[in-house]
Amino acid sequence: MSDLLAVEAIGVSKTFGSVRAVNDITVRVAAGEVYGVLGPNGAGKTTFLRMLFGLIQPDSGTIRVLGKTWAADGVGVLDGVGGFIESPKFYPYLTGRQNLEGLALLDGGHRPGLLEELLDLVEMSDRADEKVGGYSYGMRQRLGVAASLLREPRLLVLDEPANGLDPAGIRDMRALVKRLANSGLTVLLSSHDMDEVEEICDNVTIMSRGTVAFHGSIAKLRTMAPDPGHLLATTDDNRVLVLAGHHPGLRVVRDPDAALVVTGAKPDVSAYVAALVRADIDLLAFNQTQTPLEALFFMLTDDTTHQTLARPAELTKAFR
């Protein structure tokens, strides 16, 4: 990694009408890093990335990309930057190849053979001469990756690249992003999927309601992760709740879906389940609700639709 920051956003804010989409956020991405911007829908991730690309003007703050700013360098900021925002869009009346050729024209051309290499990379060679209007969502997503790499970027910005893909598509897209990251590129990956970021990224910024809720390494995030929650369905929930009183290390609460959620350290949960069996209570279901990092993500982002654990306010506060 060099000393130059690939992205340095300081005190950036953006308001749309009465909605504060991004509120005084600071993000620093070192060159060569694989960096995640994580947050639920509406957290401000895409607005931040649009500002980085100059699609949206920030109300305040400074964004420096590979050492350049929009104010001083204009569109030159994007030299060495490739990527896409949300789902990549193309001209439906042109073929995939014509779209890429046209975009290369706007880039000042491309080196000979690169277009074919990229079509091969994203497995679009055999469909490249078909009109984009007939492409599936996944094919457009792959063409978007090819269009981004056509710029031979040093910084690759991908906004939820696996969004909307089927499971096989998600697996392949993640593999491709990992491979690109291993090639020495700086990758800025936006996602609302903790698994995706955990699998690919070194460092992460978690955004919630336009602000930074956490900033640091994935390793640091793991140390903060709470005990996992388990969804429990039984034939006698009332007795299960009474028995929970004998296990002080556990927290057992009713879920809105009429099941119970058990939270605690693994040995305590095991002992509790054994006690239920000994008490002749039939277990109808017993599933982990979230991975520890997912649980932490939901706590940090205040996502009440997923949150099954009490929010340790002091923990969150410490990392804001």
Place this chain on the structure above:
Amino acid sequence: MSAATTTAAAPVDATRAPRQRPGALAPLRWEVRKLRAQWRGKAVLVGALVLPVIVVVVLHGQSRPPKDTLFGRFATVNGFALALLVLGFAAQWVLPLLTAVVAGDIFASEDQHGTWKTVLTRSTSRGRLFWAKTLTAAGFAVVVLVVLAASTIASSVLIVGHQPLIGLSGQTIPATEALRLVALAWATMLPPMLGFTCLAILLSVWSRNPAVGIAAPVVIGMVMQLVGALGGVEALRPFLLTTPFEAWHGLLAAPHFTGPLTDGLLTSAVWCLMCLGAAYVLLRRRDITGG
């Protein structure tokens, strides 16, 4: 993507030098390439080539000429008169429509397809894209006017004949001179047509809706004609973009008078500057949030 391909090396050199910036004409080439790939522009050009021939054949076959219109009295017996009759009709709404089909769509279609974010994340600035699109739309207006004029004049002269033309002052204009004046009359359509091109561009940028960009200039043109025809608004007429469409009348009078042509050129230029200026500012300041 299969497992086999995902193990291949990514063709990216993270340490390479910054790429060469695109030339000034690159976005223009891209816009022309896109326009040529769309059926709409081709359909307009084919229509501009074929429809005048049909109109000429139908009018030539009429037993009673449309005497109450300019040059209508001689339209069935004189090819030059028929070409001018068609010109008068085209100026009412056809010319604004023909140019708006491309100009009204050229910016708004980026919103329709969600492609602003695709092109604005490359190495070409908004300003360059704006001028590339504007030049493409203006170029199309010129081409479609040339095709329409050539098709109308050629079919009129070939089908109806090229007898000397009776001018607006009753003078006889020899065939060669009549051909020159008719071509010139068609050429005077260009400034107001470019004015409508710029108006369509403004509406395309402002509305972000191709339907508005295409239809609104035609409707606005009709309203202007209506206003221009009303009594008591003489002071307003020189500022209407439809007034220059009538400036050619002086060419067919004896002696010629060109004052309306000069005024029309000025009016069209002001409309062009105002519309393009507003459209440019709107596009430069806009937050691209959709797509």
